[in-house]
Amino acid sequence: MSERIWTAALAIIGDEILSGRTQDKNIAQLALWLNLQGIRLREVRVVADEMEAIGAAVTALAHDNDYLFTTGGIGPTHDDITVDAIAAALGVPVIVHSGARAILEDYYVSRGGLTEARLRMARTPEGASLIVNERSGAPGIRIGNIFILAGVPHIAAAMLDSLTGKLEGGRPVVSATIGCWVQESEIADLLGETEKSHEGCQIGSYPFFRDGRTGANFVIRSIDEAKLTACTADLTAALVALGYAPVAGGI
Amino acid sequence: MSERIWTAALAIIGDEILSGRTQDKNIAQLALWLNLQGIRLREVRVVADEMEAIGAAVTALAHDNDYLFTTGGIGPTHDDITVDAIAAALGVPVIVHSGARAILEDYYVSRGGLTEARLRMARTPEGASLIVNERSGAPGIRIGNIFILAGVPHIAAAMLDSLTGKLEGGRPVVSATIGCWVQESEIADLLGETEKSHEGCQIGSYPFFRDGRTGANFVIRSIDEAKLTACTADLTAALVALGYAPVAGGI
Numbered sequence: 001m002s003e004r005i006w007t008a009a010l011a012i013i014g015d016e017i018l019s020g021r022t023q024d025k026n027i028a029q030l031a032l033w034l035n036l037q038g039i040r041l042r043e044v045r046v047v048a049d050e051m052e053a054i055g056a057a058v059t060a061l062a063h064d065n066d067y068l069f070t071t072g073g074i075g076p077t078h079d080d081i082t083v084d085a086i087a088a089a090l091g092v093p094v095i096v097h098s099g100a101r102a103i104l105e106d107y108y109v110s111r112g113g114l115t116e117a118r119l120r121m122a123r124t125p126e127g128a129s130l131i132v133n134e135r136s137g138a139p140g141i142r143i144g145n146i147f148i149l150a151g152v153p154h155i156a157a158a159m160l161d162s163l164t165g166k167l168e169g170g171r172p173v174v175s176a177t178i179g180c181w182v183q184e185s186e187i188a189d190l191l192g193e194t195e196k197s198h199e200g201c202q203i204g205s206y207p208f209f210r211d212g213r214t215g216a217n218f219v220i221r222s223i224d225e226a227k228l229t230a231c232t233a234d235l236t237a238a239l240v241a242l243g244y245a246p247v248a249g250g251i
Numbered sequence: 252m253s254e255r256i257w258t259a260a261l262a263i264i265g266d267e268i269l270s271g272r273t274q275d276k277n278i279a280q281l282a283l284w285l286n287l288q289g290i291r292l293r294e295v296r297v298v299a300d301e302m303e304a305i306g307a308a309v310t311a312l313a314h315d316n317d318y319l320f321t322t323g324g325i326g327p328t329h330d331d332i333t334v335d336a337i338a339a340a341l342g343v344p345v346i347v348h349s350g351a352r353a354i355l356e357d358y359y360v361s362r363g364g365l366t367e368a369r370l371r372m373a374r375t376p377e378g379a380s381l382i383v384n385e386r387s388g389a390p391g392i393r394i395g396n397i398f399i400l401a402g403v404p405h406i407a408a409a410m411l412d413s414l415t416g417k418l419e420g421g422r423p424v425v426s427a428t429i430g431c432w433v434q435e436s437e438i439a440d441l442l443g444e445t446e447k448s449h450e451g452c453q454i455g456s457y458p459f460f461r462d463g464r465t466g467a468n469f470v471i472r473s474i475d476e477a478k479l480t481a482c483t484a485d486l487t488a489a490l491v492a493l494g495y496a497p498v499a500g501g502i
Contacts, residue, residue, distance in 0.1 A: 015455055018292045019424070020282030021470060022457070024275060027297065031271030041269045043304070046278065046295035049455075053294070076436035077456040078443030117439030152458070173270070185327035188368030192329030204266055204300075205328040206273070207403070219272060 003223065006169045007042040008034050009061035013072040013082050014151060015049045025153040026071045033160050038169025039067060049073060054085035062146050067167060072151030074138065076117040082148060083141065087125035090143065097124040100139055107137030132162040171223040176232040179251030180244050183207070184216040190238055191218065198231035200224050208251075217250040254474065257420045258293040259285050260312035264323040264333050265402060266300045276404040277322045284411050289420025290318060300324060305336035313397050318418060323402030325389065327368040333399060334392065338376035341394065348375040351390055358388030383413040422474040427483040430502030431495050434458070435467040441489055442469065449482035451475050459502075468501040 010030055016022040024046070031041045042065060047053040054073075062068040073082030087094045100122035101114075108114045121138035124130075131140030131147065135158035141148040147163070149156045184191075184205045195203040200222050207216040218235065222228040239246040261281055267273040275297070282292045293316060298304040305324075313319040324333030338345045351373035352365075359365045372389035375381075382391030382398065386409035392399040398414070400407045435442075435456045446454045451473050458467040469486065473479040490497040 012295075015453070015472075016457060016470070017278060018282055018295070019426070019470075019472070020279045020286065020292075021426075023279050027268060028271045028274050031269055035271065041271070042299060044263075044269070044295075044297035048293060075456065075458065077439045078446060079453075079455055111434075112437070115436060118436040120439070121436075175270070175272075183362075185366060185369040185372075186363070188328045188371070195329060202266070202330075204330055205326065206267060207326065219267070219270075221266075221270070 004170055005223075006039045006067075007065045008039050008067040008069060009042055009065045010044045011054070011057045011061055011068065011070045012044065012046040012151075013049060013054055013070060013085075014046060015079070017046050017072075018048055026149075026151070026156055029153055029157060030069055030071075030160070033164075034169075035172050037164070037167050038172045039167065040173065049079050049081060051081060051085045051088060054082060055089035058086050058089050058146065062144070065145075067145050067147065069147045069149060071149045071156050074121065074141070074148060074150055076120045080120065083123050083125060086143070086146060086148065090125055092126045092143075094123050095126045096122050097128065097130065097141075099130050100124060100141075103130070103139055104137055131159045134158050134162065173221050173223055174225055174228050175219055175221045176228055176248075177250035178218045178220070178232065178236055178239070179215060179247040179249070180218070180239055181213055181215045181251070182239075182244050183214050187239070187242070187244075190235075190242070194231065194235050194238065198227060198234065200227045201231040203231070203235070210251075215251055219250075255421055256474075257290045257318075258316045259290050259318040259320060260293055260316045261295045262305070262308045262312055262319065262321045263295065263297040263402075264300060264305055264321060264336075265297060266330070268297050268323075269299055277402070277407055280404055280408060281320055281322075281411070284415075285420075286423050288415070288418050289423045290418065291424065300330050300332060302332060302336045302339060305333060306340035309337055309340050309397065313395070316396075318396050318398065320398045320400060322400045322407050325372065325392070325399060325401055327371045331371065334374050334376060337394070337397060337399065341376055343377045343394075345374050346377045347373050348379065348381065348392075350381050351375060351392075354381070354390055355388055382410045385409050385413065424472050424474055425476055425479050426470055426472045427479055427499075428501035429469045429471070429483065429487055429490070430466060430498040430500070431469070431490055432464055432466045432502070433490075433495050434465050438490070438493065438495075441486075441493070445482065445486045445489065449478060449485065451478045452482040454482070454486070461502075466502055470501075 045057045128143040140159040204219045379394040391410040455470045
C-alpha cells in the first residue's frame with residue numbers, strides 16, 4: 001500500500017526575478033515550510049508579469065497538485081495583476097472583498113486613509129477567502145486550492161505563519177546528511193546501489209570544492225524514519241569500509 | 252515595425268532546490284548573462300530529478316523559446332539523469348561522445364583515471380556538441396536550441412563564459428532605477444499613467460521597509476535608450492512636482 005504524497009507547486013510572478021534584479025528567496029522558504037506541513041514542493045515556475053503567462057502557469061499547476069502557491073503581484077500598482085490573471089484563468093469576476101476592505105480601512109486609518117490605489121489590494125477573485133497577514137495590512141487570498149501570497153519574502157512568511165497547521169498533508173520528509181572528502185565520481189556506484197537496496201529512500205549527491213579540496217555531501221531522504229536510519233547506517237559503514245571518514249551531519 | 256525579442260527559458264533540475272536545502276543562484280546569474288547577450292529570460296521551471304518531469308518541462312520550454320538552458324543533473328552519480336531525460340524527450344539515443352570522452356581522459360589522467368562512473372559524464376544525446384568548461388573537466392552539452400549546464404553555479408558560469416557572444420540576440424534591455432521614500436500606493440496612479448504614456452517602457456515598483464521607513468524603487472526597463480531616458484526624466488519630474496525627493500539610481 002503506497003502512502004499518499006501531498007504535493008504543492010509555486011508560481012512566482014516576477015519580472016524582477018526574471019531580469020536578475022532580485023535574488024529569489026521564496027522557493028527555499030516555501031519548500032522548508034511545506035515540508036513541515038507534510039507537503040512536498042514538486043514544481044516551481046517563474047513567469048513574467050503578463051496575464052497569459054500567469055494564467056497558463058496557474059491553470060496547469062493548480063490542476064496537477066494538491067496546492068498551488070503564488071508569490072508576487074498583489075500590491076497596489078499597475079504591474080500588480082496577479083488577482084486579475086487568476087480570476088481570468090478561473091473564469092470568475094474580480095470583486096472588492098468586503099473583509100479585505102475592512103482590514104485595509106483599519107490599517108490605513110493612521111496612514112493616510114484608504115485611497116483608490118490601496119483599495120486595489122482588497123480586490124479578489126469572486127469566492128475567495130482571506131489569508132491573515134500580521135506583518136502589513138493587505139491580506140493574502142485563498143481560492144480553491146490556490147494560495148495567493150505577497151512577493152516580499154518576510155510578508156510571504158507572515159502569511160505562511162497564519163496557514164501553519166491548517167493544510168492537510170502526509171508525513172514530512174526526513175533527511176540525514178553524510179559529508180565526505182571524496183570525489184563523488186569515486187563512489188557513484190556505491191551511492192546508486194545503496195539507494196536501490198533501500199526502497200523508500202532517495203540519495204542525493206552534492207559535490208563541493210572548498211579549501212582546495214573536493215568533497216561531497218550525501219543527503220538521504222525518506223518519509224520513514226526507520227528506513228532513513230537504516231540507509232544512513234549502511235552508507236556510512238560502506239564509506240568507512242572503503243577507507244573514507246564520513247562525517248555525520250555533513251561537511 | 253516591432254523589434255524581434257529573443258527569448259530563453261531555464262529548466263532547473265534539482266531536488267535540492269525543491270527541498271529547500273539549496274538556495275538557487277542560477278536564475279539571477281543566467282538572467283544577467285542573457286541580458287548582455289540581448290536575450291530575455293521569459294520563464295523558469297524547477298522540476299524534480301524525474302525523467303517525466305524533466306522531459307515535459309524541456310519539451311514545452313524548448314518549443315516556446317529561442318533557447319532553453321538547463322542546470323543540474325549532469326554529474327557522475329545515479330541521480331544525474333538530465334542527459335537521459337532530454338534524449339528521451341527528443342527521441343534520440345544516448346551515446347558516449349568521443350570529444351567529451353577525450354576531455355575527461357585528459358582531465359582525469361592525474362586524478363585517478365577515467366572510471367566507469369566518470370565516463371557517465373561523456374554521455375550525450377546523439378547529435379550534440381560540447382560546451383567548453385574551463386573550470387572543471389566535464390563539458391556542457393548543446394543539442395539544437397537546448398544548452399545543458401552544470402548545477403554548481405560557478406561551473407555553470409564557466410560554461411556561460413564560453414558561450415558569451417556566440418548566441419544571436421537582439422538589443423539588450425537597459426534599465427534605470429529611481430528610489431523614493433514613498434509608499435507605492437500613494438503614487439500608484441502616477442506609475443501606471445507614466446508607463447502608459449511611454450510606449451516601449453515598463454515600470455516595475457519594488458517596495459521596501461528599511462530603518463523604520465517605507466520606500467520603493469521604481470525600475471524602468473526598455474530596449475530603447477532614448478525612450479528609457481525620456482520615461483525616467485518624466486517620472487522623476489512628476490515625483491518632484493508632487494513634493495517627493497526621488498533618488499536617481501535607487502535607494
